[in-house]
Amino acid sequence: MNVGLCDGRHLVRTNDGDEIDYYLFQNPVVNPTATDVHEKVCRDFIQKYITGDLSWKRSDDRRVNLFITGLTPLLSSFLKSWVEQQERLEMTCGDLVLWHWDTDSEQYVPQKWAVIT
Numbered sequence: 001m002n003v004g005l006c007d008g009r010h011l012v013r014t015n016d017g018d019e020i021d022y023y024l025f026q027n028p029v030v031n032p033t034a035t036d037v038h039e040k041v042c043r044d045f046i047q048k049y050i051t052g053d054l055s056w057k058r059s060d061d062r063r064v065n066l067f068i069t070g071l072t073p074l075l076s077s078f079l080k081s082w083v084e085q086q087e088r089l090e091m092t093c094g095d096l097v098l099w100h101w102d103t104d105s106e107q108y109v110p111q112k113w114a115v116i117t
Contacts, residue, residue: 001049002065005078009069014099015107020067022054025074038077046085062094067108068101082114090116 004012004020008027012020024045031037048054049064068075082089082096089096095115099108 001063002067003045004067004069005074006069006071009071010101012067012069014065014067024078025071029071029074032071032073035073035077038074039081042078042081043084046081046089050085050088064094064096065099065110066096067099079113086114089114 002014002018002021004023006025006027006029007020007023014020022045024041025038066078096113097115098111098113100111101107102109
């Protein structure tokens, strides 16, 4: 599953040209430092991911590809929320790979962050 951190900050497609399945946040983010609010958004998404309660999620999605589109407080909120659910995620879902934009190659570069499969 391809997830974008924040919609509207950059045009985001995978290196293969696929569109992003879901965005966690919409631009503009009104209060980027309201981490308690951002953590709740991330927790809610992760909970729905674990339980399969995402109508657009394919059953074969065992990996979350998180495309980083800026705003460090959003990223840290997501990572904190992921770690809080790490044990359940390992049992039910799979991996988290962060994708960072490389301006030299104009491609996203993967960072395996929580890979168990």
